[in-house]
Amino acid sequence: MEAQHSFSWLDERKRSILQAVIEDFISTGEPVGSRTVARKYELGVSPATIRNEMADLEELGYLEQPHTSAGRLPSDLGYRYYVDYLMEHPRLSNDDIWRIRQIYDRCTRGIETLVQITTQVLAEVTDYLALVLAPSLLSTAVRAIQIIPLSPGQALLLVVTENGIVESRVLQVPPDLDESELARISYVWQKHLRGLSLDQISSAVLRMLASEMSGYRALLDQIMELLEQALSPSDEERVFLAGATNIMRQPEFRDVEKLRMLLSALEQREMVCTLLAGHGSQDQNMDVFIVIGGENRHPAVRDCSLVVAPYRVGEAEAGRVGLLGPRRMEYGRAVSVTEYVTTHLAETLTRFWK
Amino acid sequence: MEAQHSFSWLDERKRSILQAVIEDFISTGEPVGSRTVARKYELGVSPATIRNEMADLEELGYLEQPHTSAGRLPSDLGYRYYVDYLMEHPRLSNDDIWRIRQIYDRCTRGIETLVQITTQVLAEVTDYLALVLAPSLLSTAVRAIQIIPLSPGQALLLVVTENGIVESRVLQVPPDLDESELARISYVWQKHLRGLSLDQISSAVLRMLASEMSGYRALLDQIMELLEQALSPSDEERVFLAGATNIMRQPEFRDVEKLRMLLSALEQREMVCTLLAGHGSQDQNMDVFIVIGGENRHPAVRDCSLVVAPYRVGEAEAGRVGLLGPRRMEYGRAVSVTEYVTTHLAETLTRFWK
DNA sequence: CCTTAGCACTCCTGGAGGGAGAGTGCTAAG
């Protein structure tokens, strides 16, 4: 799916220089000149030599110049080479580890809250915009189904899954349906559906049930429709987002119009879903993948980079965690943090799954 | 609570000029000159006369000049006079009405969703930032309390209120507690608490219950703690916000740093609560109230204005709806929309309350 | 006494010009 990059061979010195330019640019945000590279990163050669090398790197497509006689900055391809071959992941500081672990130590509330707090901490720790795709419920088993009468004509349908997620809907019911009848319906449903996973409860099963309870046609149709909705909870509701104000600190977003475009796009949750889910399944071994600037499909994020890591519960991928930042983001750190978070998130979620 | 404004008496012509300046400034965002007023708003006098009047209005504190030889723009006091005496509420267009009604026609989901959608539509219709305080649950009766076993050692506590709100928590329970015991506990709880409103279920009642079930000390302590949390659900969770990107279209927020300060502040939900709840109870008849720029307590919103309307269910105030925009906001329209929305929101909620 | 035309004045704005600074590419020497 993703474009295969054909990298030119770079000798050791070119690699060092490329790395120096990228890391300097990442930390300062200013185009990097040959003098700076020679001074800060001691390569034992003069600025003039570095200039020659940098000219080569530009010709090979790894660096760009905003204009003649400015320093160089990395192109998308340069960043790509960097994250694929040069980058190192730093160890997380104790402070970071402490902040992250804190989430998982006191998780008395349900999965939703867990994921939401994860998103917030991720944003706080990294200073980027955090995106998290909550685990899909499709493969979890139904623990209980209940219909609780509220007022004449209204009842509440509750679906509780094995791992403590509660979905509820208000139903319009025939006003003459009394409490004991509702309880009976509740009971029959629960008997048939309990233990099945949400994706096993197909329309077919529902229809079978329907025939068994032909007395309550209208009600059943309604319930079925709602259950089907609950079964495949819209993606929108599974996306969590935090730290939008973080990226406003980045000089690349000094322009409000750019910012508005980006944030408006992120308000559309399906878009975020495809952003997180779209890439990266090609390489099973890669547990973190990175999408750099223009590699992105969505024009709205074409000058952002995205670091995404899936998290698993059992064997299957359950959801994804992402960090969105400027192209000039600290990839190494972002990777370390997402890795750490996904590991511990997966661990904690597994406890919920039993 | 709020500062009493002492307005100087303004004759008819001054009022017209003040109104003209304010309305022009609201629609253009540019300081308004005497020439413009004379031309666009036909008052039958020359620019020179208007200049004299505007100088008076400035001296009285209703207008300001960004610098000598720029046009005038309204001061906070000017806006205050405008909203108190000059402003008219436009009728909503059919399109607006249609968009708002659409929310309430298909509200199959619960209150939370209803409030959330309300917030979104409010933002869309007005192009401002919408803030909604969801109804407090304190005075609603508990319909059902259930404990559903999940896995050994874990159970889900469900509290369902009369109007269909579901609060749930995952509990750690002694692993040797089996399903039937949990069901029994569930039953006793439900028997005692059903029909009581959340604020009636005081710790005292809980403690009485505790003595009746002394076998399960540890579990009870846990449940009590969690119930008390559920009783007074933190304010944070009751605040809904939408349309943050709308205000980025306003020229007064071209500055990213200003924007970041504002949005960071709004991320703190308690702050939003005090913002919405802090003002306005002094005048019972006033159903919409307006806080203009510097009248605001929070420095972060000191160059925004806020239009707030409470909505009632039955007699009591249930929550509040607010629109946050630049000082230069279309107050009339904002008032019309919030009024319309609160009316219909209250109506729909009342159906939920029975 | 209020209104208005005329006019000088103030201040912002945008564009032009110019020097400083940073960094490059080229050339020629080591």
Added chain:
DNA sequence: CTTAGCACTCTCCCTCCAGGAGTGCTAAGG
């Protein structure tokens, strides 16, 4: 192949200047 030297280019920032908008004042007119 490396490096010093140097001319060149481009941005950035400052200043300067004219244009425009709007005011305040004054004096004349109703």
